[in-house]
Amino acid sequence: MLEREEIMAIFRRTGVLWEGHFVLTSGLHSGRYLQCARVQQFPEENALLCRDLAARFKDQGITAVVGPAIGAIIMSYEMARNLGARALFTERENGVMTLRRSFTLEPGERVLVVEDVITTGGSVKEVIEVVKQYNAVPVGAGVLVDRSGGRADVGVPVQSLITFDIETYKPEDCPLCRQGLPVVKPGSRQQ
Ligand SMILES: [Zn+2]
Numbered sequence: 164m165l166e167r168e169e170i171m172a173i174f175r176r177t178g179v180l181w182e183g184h185f186v187l188t189s190g191l192h193s194g195r196y197l198q199c200a201r202v203q204q205f206p207e208e209n210a211l212l213c214r215d216l217a218a219r220f221k222d223q224g225i226t227a228v229v230g231p232a233i234g235a236i237i238m239s240y241e242m243a244r245n246l247g248a249r250a251l252f253t254e255r256e257n258g259v260m261t262l263r264r265s266f267t268l269e270p271g272e273r274v275l276v277v278e279d280v281i282t283t284g285g286s287v288k289e290v291i292e293v294v295k296q297y298n299a300v301p302v303g304a305g306v307l308v309d310r311s312g313g314r315a316d317v318g319v320p321v322q323s324l325i326t327f328d329i330e331t332y333k334p335e336d337c338p339l340c341r342q343g344l345p346v347v348k349p350g351s352r353q354q
Contacts, residue, residue: 165215170325177202184339184346191331199279203237216305217245219322230277231286238277260289268297281306284315
């Protein structure tokens with residue numbers, strides 16, 4: 164199993180974790196910024212993380228892995244490779260999460276749901292609902308980063324590689340502002 168520091172090192176190296184002084188889309192300030200998708204630029208690092216996470220779901224009879232597009236497509240594929248399972252992804256159709264492209268699940272099939280980051284667990288829950296519509300069995304959820312502090316309840320056991328609490332501050336209370344550090348607005352939306 165990868166140690167927390169090894170995972171942090173991969174996140175720093177691949178640009179997932181930025182440290183400095185940031186203003187988030189919420190307007191709050193933070194000393195850390197996380198953009199999980201960036202690890203997917205690096206197949207070797209991404210494979211390393213997925214192999215570690217998949218190992219926690221071995222011997223559970225999983226035959227399909229499903230994640231929500233776009234963020235979890237590559238992750239689903241890597242996880243499925245490790246588990247000897249099929250890799251599927253859900254998409255939104257008129258706002259509703261669904262399996263398209265003739266993807267299907269068998270009744271009773273044991274399914275792992277994956278997502279790169281879990282915060283409230285909303286998208287994971289939506290994918291679990293899709294799995295249930297096929298009378299398949301969602302046996303668990305695998306996420307790279309848990310930003311809920313382990314509090315997200317999605318109705319199935321959640322395994323994460325790492326739990327992350329990112330402290331945020333109102334601009335007027337920000338200790339980094341007080342230190343006079345220049346504030347950076349990351350280019351893309353916060354997860
Ligand atoms: Zn600040």
